[in-house]
Amino acid sequence: MVVSGLVFAMVTSLVSARGGVWVLVGAGCVLATIACEWGYVAVSDRVGELGRRALVFVPLSNRIAEVAWLYGFWRLGVPAGVVVAAGAVSFTHEYVRSRAYIAGLRGSGMLTLGEHSGRGWAALAGYGIAGAVAVTGAPMAEGLGTGLMSIAATAWLLLGVLGLIQLTIVVSAALRK
Numbered sequence: 001m002v003v004s005g006l007v008f009a010m011v012t013s014l015v016s017a018r019g020g021v022w023v024l025v026g027a028g029c030v031l032a033t034i035a036c037e038w039g040y041v042a043v044s045d046r047v048g049e050l051g052r053r054a055l056v057f058v059p060l061s062n063r064i065a066e067v068a069w070l071y072g073f074w075r076l077g078v079p080a081g082v083v084v085a086a087g088a089v090s091f092t093h094e095y096v097r098s099r100a101y102i103a104g105l106r107g108s109g110m111l112t113l114g115e116h117s118g119r120g121w122a123a124l125a126g127y128g129i130a131g132a133v134a135v136t137g138a139p140m141a142e143g144l145g146t147g148l149m150s151i152a153a154t155a156w157l158l159l160g161v162l163g164l165i166q167l168t169i170v171v172s173a174a175l176r177k
Helices: 002-016 021-047 052-075 080-102 116-136 141-176
Strands: none
Touching: 002 021, 002 052, 002 116, 021 052, 021 116, 052 080, 052 116, 052 141, 080 141, 116 141
8 A cells, every 4th residue: 555655646746747637637646645545554553553664664655755746846836945845844844753753752742733644635735726727727727726736835834834843842842851
């Protein structure tokens, strides 16, 4: 399931770059990626504890999926600065979380607004709404679609910044104890 989700994520940016109705196909690929991730979690919950390989490769596949989605955003006209900033904040968020985990911190306080699931929903909203606009074929649909993708990327960035602040506060407080 992890590999399938990764393939769908990679396909997202490739098909979406063609524009038009293909952006809507890209939204379907984002949704398929999210479904594969949920499926994996559901199966691992039933089977038992995650294996050591999954603890390494699932987060890695999530980061690669996010890079693919952001690459697709850029290919569809989102300013490079927004895309790079969203990616950098996401990677920093996950780095801080992994280091805190190594330091022994666990618990619900580690869950923030900037989670991978939120980034996935921002990508789905961006591709889905821009794709729906592109399907209408309106004369200004392409420019509107790019604007909608920019809004989704900015939402991703803002959620990431808020999540990183939230995570930093929780980790800082926990490490003082």
